[in-house]
Amino acid sequence: MSSIRHLFAAAAVTLALGVAAPQAQDLPDLAGRTIVAVTENAYVPLNFADPATGQGVGFEYDLFNEIAKRLNAKVDWQLASWDVMIQAVRDGQFEVGMDGITINDERKAQIDFSDSYLTSQQLMLVRADETRFTDAATFAPNADFLVGAQAGTTNFYVAVYNVLDGDEANPRIKLFDTFGASVSALQSGDVDTVLMDQTSANGYIGANPGAFKVVGTPLGAEDFGFILTPGSDLVAPINAALTAIKADGTMDQLQQKWFYEYNAAQ
Incomplete structure (x- = not known):
């Protein structure tokens, strides 16, 4: 912290x-x-x-x-x-x-x-017990790892262009109607990371002790x-x-x- x-x-x-x-x-x-x-x-x-x-x-x-x-x-x-x-x-x-x-x-x-x-930074929120990857570089090569996002958001575009291959139709990005739904999907294991700013990551970690953590380095500022x-x-x-x-x-x-x-x- x-x-x-x-x-x-x-x-x-x-x-x-x-x-x-x-x-x-x-x-x-x-x-x-x-x-x-x-x-x-x-x-x-x-x-x-x-x-x-x-x-x-x-x-x-x-x-x-x-x-x-x-x-x-x-x-x-x-x-x-x-x-x-x-x-x-x-x-x-x-x-x-x-x-x-x-x-x-x-x-x-x-x-x-x-x-x-x-001003905030984009980070990778993952489940607290995640050990399969430690940053964007180790996440990207494994086609089984999925990102949860809302279409049209900064989180979505950072996932496309800073984590994955630049394809906005990449099937590894699972779209949700709300930001909270993507975090719920992360918690239940339906996706493996959700990108979010420092503010929101801090909030979810604080509100759900032992459920989440952040991995890697910031992917940019906004x-x-x-x-x-x-x-x-x-x-x-x-x-x-x-x-x-x-x-x-x-x-x-x-x-x-x-x-x-x-x-x-x-």
Whole structure:
């Protein structure tokens, strides 16, 4: 766990560097506007349903609620599956979307992004007793080893191009409707690894003691951003609030809550 903590500590420092915090009065005032935001509730610890209450909780919930508070806005939380989320935000059904969505050029051509609110790395999550392979290089040659993924996600493309042979139709990639379903398949032995960012891997390991571990080295870094309808007038206000949140220590506090304290409590 020490290496994971070091990674998050480094990420927190990176997020906080180089930006002076705007004063509260310098932030845009949205005059009580209601922002329609969407997530999936299937990405521990970013967004998920609290088992005790059924309410949506997680790092992204807390972060965006804090953004709205600073902008004098309210949030109308909605749910949608990952496979329709980007299109729904693009069409204006929702104003803002979040689900650990990686900022990349292909998506930038479809939607607007906020600044990055989290930098994470892709890792190979495996069952805790896995000994047949130790990294991507020893996984790839054995045709019997399977990867679980959601189509169109960063995890899927990293599996295709960084672990396997670049064939997006490779039958070694088993597709699932939700991220949680792919992890369940890993736990039951239906697949042999699921690729995920450091944030999520840390969450699943913490929530399921003795069930999972990470093997190999990071397969690359990715920046997460909120997605917005093209031309949205919310991009600049959200970025201004993010700048303040990163600079005044609030981002560090949220990371501590969800990436350390939450896992320790499981």
